[in-house]
Amino acid sequence: MKRILIIEDDVNLGTPLAGALEMLEYKVLYLTNDKQAMEKFDEFKPDIVILDVMLNGLLDGFEIAKLIRLENNTPILFTTSRDGNEDFKTGFSIVNSDYVRKPYKLIEITLRINNLLSLSEKTHEPIHIGHFSFYPEEQSLKYEYEKIHLNNYETEVLALLCNNKNNFVSRDKMIEAVWNEKDAKLKESSLNNILTKLRKKLSVDPKISIESKIGLGVRIILE
Numbered sequence: 001m002k003r004i005l006i007i008e009d010d011v012n013l014g015t016p017l018a019g020a021l022e023m024l025e026y027k028v029l030y031l032t033n034d035k036q037a038m039e040k041f042d043e044f045k046p047d048i049v050i051l052d053v054m055l056n057g058l059l060d061g062f063e064i065a066k067l068i069r070l071e072n073n074t075p076i077l078f079t080t081s082r083d084g085n086e087d088f089k090t091g092f093s094i095v096n097s098d099y100v101r102k103p104y105k106l107i108e109i110t111l112r113i114n115n116l117l118s119l120s121e122k123t124h125e126p127i128h129i130g131h132f133s134f135y136p137e138e139q140s141l142k143y144e145y146e147k148i149h150l151n152n153y154e155t156e157v158l159a160l161l162c163n164n165k166n167n168f169v170s171r172d173k174m175i176e177a178v179w180n181e182k183d184a185k186l187k188e189s190s191l192n193n194i195l196t197k198l199r200k201k202l203s204v205d206p207k208i209s210i211e212s213k214i215g216l217g218v219r220i221i222l223e
Helices: 012-024 037-044 063-070 086-094 104-123 151-164 173-178 184-201
Strands: 005-006 027-030 046-050 076-080 098-103 127-131 132-135 140-144 145-147 208-213 217-222
Touching: 005 012, 005 037, 012 104, 027 037, 027 184, 037 063, 046 063, 046 104, 063 076, 076 104, 098 104, 127 151, 132 151, 140 151, 151 173, 151 184, 173 184, 173 217, 184 208
Parallel strands: 005 027, 005 046, 046 076, 076 098
Antiparallel strands: 127 132, 132 140, 140 145, 208 217
């Protein structure tokens, strides 16, 4: 049975949604605010999170999503009544997520849930990098019998480089995609730190290199 965590402060939406999903044989945990959200997330271990963007608390939905992404790649379905392009940009900058506007219909929610779960299951196949197997959903690299943990930023940077294998990706695009920051200078040192860590972890395979060139960006090279 798949587990769904709902975080929605409007009980007129959250309560019937939780009930409907339980009737569809999902195991549901419903929270009405951001309090203990991460603690409950860790305890419940959901397969997917339905997350209201505009929560009336210390954290909004996007901030909770970023905390989740520091730990794992659980699919997130954002819900909102706002009609702004910036929300779309922020929501879709968070990997493995989707977005639905309120008021929504149950059929739309269930279709998007099924789509996110299906995509998540397909991503369980590793990305092969030389002698490494890269598992983005597990945030790990495997080399022979060794499993190497990656943090959220290392995972997102490496996935971006692998998706553009042997081709340069500009630093501006990398920083906007990974940190959701348009001013690249603010995260330049963070990116350099992540690249240094990735180079060290991949250094046991001499056929892999991460190249950085001024004006072009960064690329991963597989000989």
